[in-house]
Amino acid sequence: MIQVFKKLNRYFNNIEIILGRLRLLSGPQDAQIEPTNRCNQRCIMCPRTDKLDVPIGDLSFDDFKKILNKLPTIRNLQLNGLGEPLLNSQLPEMISYASSKGISVSINSNCALINQSLAEKLINSGLRLLKISMDSSDPEVYRVIRGASIERTLEGIKILVKKRKEKKANLPRIWFNSIIMKQNYKEMPDILRLAENLEIDFIRFKPVDIFDLYQDRDLLVEQNELKKTITKTLELTKNTNVKHNLNELLEDFNVYYRPKEKIPCYSPWRELYIQYYGGVRLCCEFYSRKDDIGNILEEDFQKIWNGSRMRGIRKEFKKGNTFFPVCQSCNRFQKNVWMYKKIKRFNPCYSLN
């Protein structure tokens, strides 16, 4: 019954996106909730490291339940934000609670904290997808990028993969999430080989998003150079057993680097990002408290979801004005491209404008 309700909501939500409605009858399909913004690493490309302007804190299990109970339409929940989710000791309980409500839960983690007991709890929790940040297979480069040792992360991954095998469990699916930047782009074949050795299910490479933040850190790879390296990586690893997104990345390359065709952003219609203190933002790209649209722990949810601020944002996005500074350089396009292609197939003349 819960699933039917969520599926119907998704259907209506997609229709409301196509229609470009400002006040929605449907609720969000996806959410990202931050169990903590504490972190055990200091990555050179991450806004968490030097730009976060929010006090540091954890989400309590009680507040987590309050938030989820206000979001009955959610189908997919990503349980991490700007911070390391495994630092919140109640994370496995949160995953179990959300799973019991028919929600598919994923987390993104650096996996440095995984030990036998945590691996057991995560596998039993109902977690569907664990995306492991792995930006290098070289200990030195890993340290330059993440300010931490690769050893603990490799150990955590091995414990988890072994336990999943011992328990003959299919879940969680285990992915690598590899952010590609100047410091590591030549390592793509090595990262693929590491994934193969560690029996990882899928590897997703994503060009670094520098927002308006770290222009001075020289992270972005020149686009032709990256294109050539992706093509070479495909040749070098054509016999790999690991599934990856390199072909899609080449296909959508222009979207990442120089959008020929402007892809609309559907975030204000279909998802929300919620911080440990209840602050609601459009998506995970925002890192400043001034970007909060409301507080889900303090306000009625409809006042946020269909309030004047959100309606104003949808109106601007409909006109193609992604007026927030982070939106100008955002390359968080996967969901948008996927949705855009689907709608275009259905209606070739489609435009949100």
Ligand SMILES: C[S@@+](CC[C@H](N)C(=O)[O-])C[C@H]1O[C@@H](n2cnc3c(N)ncnc32)[C@H](O)[C@@H]1O
């Ligand atoms: C913000 S982290 C939070 C979860 C966890 N601490 C981790 O590192 O996996 C989520 C993902 O965002 C990625 N990320 C951080 N900075 C990024 C950037 N500038 N562009 C693209 N992805 C980035 C990380 O590598 C990680 O895979």
Ligand code: SF4
């Ligand atoms: S990418 Fe993850 S581990 Fe690295 S600083 Fe950001 S939140 Fe922490």
Ligand code: SF4
């Ligand atoms: S354009 Fe990017 S940063 Fe802006 S709301 Fe959409 S996904 Fe978020």
